[in-house]
Amino acid sequence: MTTAIVTDSTTSLPEGTQERPNVRVVPLTFSFGPEETYTDKVDLSNAQFYEKLENAPVFPTTSQPAAGAFVEAYEALGAYDDILVLTLSRKFSGTYDSAVSAAGMVDRPVEVMDTKSAEMGSGLILLEALHVIDEGGDFEEVKRTVEAAIKRCKILFAVGTLEYLEKSGRIGRAQRLLGTALDVRPVLSVENGEVVPHKRTRGRKRQMTAILEEAKPAVEAGRALAYGHISAWDSLTELRAALGVKGRFVAEIGGVVGSHVGPGAYGVAIL
Amino acid sequence: MEGTAEKREGAVASVDLKTVIASAHATLAAHASKIDALNVYPVPDGDTGTNMLLTLRSILEKVSATPGLEREEGARIVSRAALMGARGNSGVILSQILRGACDVLGKVRALDAEAIAAALAGAKERAYAAVSEPVEGTMLSVVKDAADAARSCVERGEMDPLEVLRAVSREAHASVKRTPELLDVLREAGVVDAGGLGVAVILDGLLAALSGEEPAPVDLEEEKPEADGKRLQEAMAHLAEEPWGYCTEFFVDGFSGDETEFEAHIHEIGKSVLVIPDDGLVKVHLHTQDPGEALTYAGGFGRLSGVKVDDMEAQTRARAEDGGLSVSSGTTRNLLGVVVASRGTGNRKLFESMGALVVEGGQGANPSTEELVQAVEATGSKDVILLPNNKNVIPAAERVGELVGTRTHVIPTTSIACGLAVMVGFDADEGEVEEVVGEMREISRGLRCAEVTRAVRDAQVDGRQVLEGAYVGLLDGELLAVEDGIEDVALELVGKIIEEGADVVTLLRGAELEEAATEEIAEAIRLLDADLLVEVRDGGQPLYPLQMVAE
Numbered sequence: 133m134t135t136a137i138v139t140d141s142t143t144s145l146p147e148g149t150q151e152r153p154n155v156r157v158v159p160l161t162f163s164f165g166p167e168e169t170y171t172d173k174v175d176l177s178n179a180q181f182y183e184k185l186e187n188a189p190v191f192p193t194t195s196q197p198a199a200g201a202f203v204e205a206y207e208a209l210g211a212y213d214d215i216l217v218l219t220l221s222r223k224f225s226g227t228y229d230s231a232v233s234a235a236g237m238v239d240r241p242v243e244v245m246d247t248k249s250a251e252m253g254s255g256l257i258l259l260e261a262l263h264v265i266d267e268g269g270d271f272e273e274v275k276r277t278v279e280a281a282i283k284r285c286k287i288l289f290a291v292g293t294l295e296y297l298e299k300s301g302r303i304g305r306a307q308r309l310l311g312t313a314l315d316v317r318p319v320l321s322v323e324n325g326e327v328v329p330h331k332r333t334r335g336r337k338r339q340m341t342a343i344l345e346e347a348k349p350a351v352e353a354g355r356a357l358a359y360g361h362i363s364a365w366d367s368l369t370e371l372r373a374a375l376g377v378k379g380r381f382v383a384e385i386g387g388v389v390g391s392h393v394g395p396g397a398y399g400v401a402i403l
Numbered sequence: 404m405e406g407t408a409e410k411r412e413g414a415v416a417s418v419d420l421k422t423v424i425a426s427a428h429a430t431l432a433a434h435a436s437k438i439d440a441l442n443v444y445p446v447p448d449g450d451t452g453t454n455m456l457l458t459l460r461s462i463l464e465k466v467s468a469t470p471g472l473e474r475e476e477g478a479r480i481v482s483r484a485a486l487m488g489a490r491g492n493s494g495v496i497l498s499q500i501l502r503g504a505c506d507v508l509g510k511v512r513a514l515d516a517e518a519i520a521a522a523l524a525g526a527k528e529r530a531y532a533a534v535s536e537p538v539e540g541t542m543l544s545v546v547k548d549a550a551d552a553a554r555s556c557v558e559r560g561e562m563d564p565l566e567v568l569r570a571v572s573r574e575a576h577a578s579v580k581r582t583p584e585l586l587d588v589l590r591e592a593g594v595v596d597a598g599g600l601g602v603a604v605i606l607d608g609l610l611a612a613l614s615g616e617e618p619a620p621v622d623l624e625e626e627k628p629e630a631d632g633k634r635l636q637e638a639m640a641h642l643a644e645e646p647w648g649y650c651t652e653f654f655v656d657g658f659s660g661d662e663t664e665f666e667a668h669i670h671e672i673g674k675s676v677l678v679i680p681d682d683g684l685v686k687v688h689l690h691t692q693d694p695g696e697a698l699t700y701a702g703g704f705g706r707l708s709g710v711k712v713d714d715m716e717a718q719t720r721a722r723a724e725d726g727g728l729s730v731s732s733g734t735t736r737n738l739l740g741v742v743v744a745s746r747g748t749g750n751r752k753l754f755e756s757m758g759a760l761v762v763e764g765g766q767g768a769n770p771s772t773e774e775l776v777q778a779v780e781a782t783g784s785k786d787v788i789l790l791p792n793n794k795n796v797i798p799a800a801e802r803v804g805e806l807v808g809t810r811t812h813v814i815p816t817t818s819i820a821c822g823l824a825v826m827v828g829f830d831a832d833e834g835e836v837e838e839v840v841g842e843m844r845e846i847s848r849g850l851r852c853a854e855v856t857r858a859v860r861d862a863q864v865d866g867r868q869v870l871e872g873a874y875v876g877l878l879d880g881e882l883l884a885v886e887d888g889i890e891d892v893a894l895e896l897v898g899k900i901i902e903e904g905a906d907v908v909t910l911l912r913g914a915e916l917e918e919a920a921t922e923e924i925a926e927a928i929r930l931l932d933a934d935l936l937v938e939v940r941d942g943g944q945p946l947y948p949l950q951m952v953a954e
Contacts, residue, residue: 313753314827314909315938331842332827335907335936335954338849 135265135274136212137258138205140197140227141172142220143247144255144360144383154212154265155258156205160227160388162194173386181387182363182395191299194388196226202234206242214271215242216278218258220250221325225388243271245278248325249285252358252383252401257281259380260403284355285403287322288330288346290339292364292396294318297327300392319343336367343400344374350402351377360385361398368398375400413562414513415613420477421466423612428459429666430608430618431601432678437621438604441597443588444882445862445869450795451597454491454769458498459605461488461771478509486802487773493542493598494769495798496530500546500602503529516567520557523550523571533798540586542598548578549606568610572619575603592862648674648692650713655685655705665704672697737831739839740782743790743822744770744800747914747943750819757826765793765819766946772799776806786836788829788843789813792822794880812840814847817880819944820911820952821852846954851905853878853896855889855949874948889916893924893949894931901932905953908935911942913949924949 134154141159150157163169164184170176172194176184185192202217209215217235219228228246235242247254260281264274291297294316314334319342321330331342351357357375360383361368372378385397431438431452438452465484466472472480482505485498503525511518527550531537552574556567582596583589589596600621607618651673658665662685666678673689685705691697694712701707741759745751746768751761762778764770779787787809791800794817804811816822828843854877862869869875869885876884876892884895897908908928912921918941925939942950 313756313940314823315907315936316827329830332830334824334827335905336934337904337906338954 134212135214135216135261135271136209137261137265138202138209138215138217138231138242139254139258140219140231141174141386142225142227142250142254142388143218143258144251144358144381144385145258146255146381149258149262152262154209155262156209158197158201158205158227158231160194160197160225162192162387162391164188164192165190170387172388176387178362178384178386178390182390185296185387185391186395192387192391194225194391196230199230199233199237202231203237206234206238206240210240214274215240216261216271216274217242217244218247218254218261218278219244220254221248221322222246223248223325224250224392243275245275245282246325247285248282249287249322249401251287251385251389252360252381252399253285253287253322255383256356256358256380256401256403257285281403285401287399287401288319288343289321289360289393289397289399290319290336290343290367291317291393292362293394296392296394340367340371340374343371347375347400347402351375356380356403358383358401358403359399360401362390362393363395364398367396371398371400413564414515415564420472420474420481421463421470423609424459424463424466424481426612426618427605427608428456428463430611431456431459431604434600434604434621438597438601440860441594441600442859443592443594444864444875445858445860445871446856446875446877450491450767450769451493452601454494454795455497455598455601455605457490457771458485458488458494461485461773462501474514475509478505481505482509486806487776488771489799489802490771491769491795492798493601495772495802496533496542496598497601497605498772498802499529499533500526500542503527514564516557516562516564519564519567519571520550520553523553526550538586540582540584540589540599541596542602544582544585545575545578545596545599545602549575549602565610565614568606568613572603572606572610575599575606576621579603592864648690649694650688650690651694651697651711652686652688653698653701653710654708655687655701656683656708658683658685658705660704665701668700669697672700737782737784739786739788739831739836740779740784741788741790741826741829742775742778742782743826744775744792744796745819745822746945747819749941749943750823750911753823753940753942754826757823757829758831759790759826759829765796766944769793769795770799772802772806775800775803779803779807779809779811782809784809786810786812786840788840790816790822790825792816792819812836814840814843816847818852818854818950818952819942820854820909820950821847821850823911823940824850824909824952824954849954851879851900851903851953853883853893853900853951853953854947855892855896855951856947858885889920889948890924890927893951894927896951897928897931897953900951900953901935906935908937908951908953910937910939911944911950911952912939913942913944913947915945916948921949 136154138156141157160172161169217231219231222228231244235244247257261274261278264277316332317339318332319330319339320327333339333342357377357379358381359379362385435452435456439450462481462484465480482502485501489495489498504522507522507525527547530543530546537543549571553567553571556570561567579595579599582599611618669678669689673691678687743754743759744762744765745754746765754761760778760782762770762774789800789811791797797815800813816825825843825847828846856875858869858871858873858875860871864882867885873885874889874892876896878896884892886892925937928937
């Protein structure tokens with residue numbers, strides 16, 4: 133009755149989690165042109181990545197992991213009774229499809245679930261799963277807990293600029309925020325696997341206020357939080373102080389997600 | 404004026420409604436620019452006379468179009484036309500005064516002394532009810548004093564309606580003179596209330612029509628401001644213009660001849676006619692297919708100057724091609740639409756890009772209720788948000804709801820820049836109507852609106868000496884800075900805004916300000932506070948070289 137978890141590199145993990153024997157991380161990759169391909173959160177430090185992002189003549193493209201990479205991960209976990217795969221939202225990437233194809237290539241049952249989130253959101257969901265496993269829960273309990281967590285999970289984040297969201301073209305309904313005659317720095321949310329405009333705001337303070345308005349009741353209700361940011365340490369520190377909760381972890385968001393939201397973004401995942 | 408009414412024992416008989424309104428209009432026209440100049444702040448927003456005149460003019464047009472009216476029907480038409488044609492704060496209050504009077508006059512059996520007293524009482528009641536916080540020392544006090552004078556006259560046993568009206572007219576002027584005693588800002592500025600004077604002058608016009616006497620000359624000796632016809636000229640150029648023929652404007656200098664005959668002839672050959680006599684100078688505005696004919700005719704009355712002829716049909720074609728006046732495609736079928744009043748091409752484009760329908764008008768040229776009504780209907784939306792973008796347009800916007808089948812939501816924005824900032828919260832497709840409106844209201848409450856304009860005359864305001872031509876900075880309508888240079892004023896305003904913790908400032912460049920100068924101001928503002936986000940947009944609004952909004 134042992135369970136292992138496989139996830140992709142867009143899931144933010146607190147220190148030490150990745151080193152656990154029952155956790156495997158399959159990386160996504162991104163390329164600045166055909167000649168320069170990097171493994172997410174491995175080949176480049178965040179500082180190096182964002183410097184490249186701002187200065188490179190081309191916008192990076194991101195690639196889902198090959199099915200083979202998932203097959204390798206599943207095979208390496210042969211000692212475990214059950215494998216649960218937690219991927220980032222299918223609306224952002226084909227990673228889920230890779231994981232599902234890979235599951236068909238191995239001679240053992242593998243359960244693939246779409247977290248409908250990413251980074252600190254999928255990180256919180258993964259921690260819930262590990263908690264049940266550590267408490268000795270069986271696979272069904274783990275799955276039930278994860279399903280419930282996926283339903284509850286919500287990310288709120290402030291963007292520093294709409295430029296990257298526009299370039300990446302992956303912002304769904306938030307698309308309408310583009311082309312506003314005045315500079316808009318909205319608060320966006322990730323809900324049901326999609327990026328949606330939460331509030332149209334202008335200016336840093338209004339963004340912070342909009343996040344606080346939503347997050348404070350969650351804190352009061354005792355819900356779990358995790359923070360994340362991209363080169364926005366100061367704003368994030370301010371947000372944490374205002375909420376008065378340290379959170380389960382603070383993530384530095386990696387290049388795959390970061391190339392879409394751009395530097396200056398920060399936010400909170402609520403479970 | 405022709406059409407003198409006969410006087411019968413105790414009642415005025417066979418009064419031609421058109422004659423009465425025309426007389427009131429003519430009397431007000433003669434004083435409109437003087438009334439415009441009675442402005443508390445020395446900033447170019449004194450369009451009280453113009454607004455009242457344009458409101459009366461729309462009534463005159465409606466009444467002229469339906470001859471042979473019975474009194475009851477006439478009262479109804481005047482009431483409705485006043486409501487639709489109301490422009491600006493003063494125009495809206497005037498329309499309520501007229502409605503109140505018409506409600507009574509439509510029902511009375513004869514136009515006797517009692518009817519006049521009752522009509523004025525009705526007018527007073529409506530006027531006070533139209534204002535949420537009535538302030539004394541304004542046109543409200545004048546209409547109240549006039550109504551009281553009529554009542555006591557009747558109670559003293561006066562049976563002659565003309566005698567009652569004479570007493571009313573005398574008391575109205577006395578009341579105007581007392582307005583500075585009731586309202587501090589008037590006393591400090593050394594002026595009487597402009598709207599009040601408008602009411603008194605209109606009463607003179609009514610009396611003149613009913614008695615056949617010339618209206619008494621208005622004594623404005625004590626009032627310092629010089630008449631300045633600029634506002635009126637500008638309003639003339641911004642009338643709700645029918646795209647027909649050539650818009651023709653000119654002045655007749657050293658006018659000699661029969662003014663009444665002259666005006667009647669211009670009305671005959673043109674549409675959208677304005678004939679405004681002003682100290683031997685007559686200003687003329689008309690739309691005609693043959694401008695040459697009008698000019699030749701007018702040339703017989705004096706020397707022509709300031710001749711301006713525009714092909715209206717070509718303008719309309721160009722605007723339509725430009726996508727200008729048409730409803731932006733995004734707005735047409737949405738449940739929620741936005742109508743804004745705005746001035747300047749840049750601002751129009753900014754608003755349209757965010758999905759609003761723009762009614763040209765605002766500072767110096769207030770749109771009428773009717774223009775707003777038409778725009779609201781043009782959106783085709785069930786719910787329409789109105790952004791007046793000027794404190795003088797708010798009253799007209801608030802009347803729109805009574806006249807359309809659409810639900811209207813007025814967010815009382817006081818400047819174009821504020822309106823733009825509020826538009827950021829608009830999304831026709833996202834969320835419930837109440838939610839969107841609520842969000843826009845919330846944004847509106849968090850804004851500081853700053854404006855820079857130039858003083859139109861010397862004045863003493865809040866203990867400050869303001870010289871004509873100086874740059875004046877207003878923060879949310881309050882005078883904050885007076886300097887010789889525009890940059891100094893802008894920096895003082897922004898300094899105050901930063902103190903209060905704003906972190907975004909948007910600058911809207913007006914028609915009078917150079918691009919390079921605007922950039923310099925923006926740079927200087929950035930130096931004040933490195934964390935402040937400063938953005939510059941081309942607004943093109945007249946009268947305000949710079950408008951700013953901060954959040």
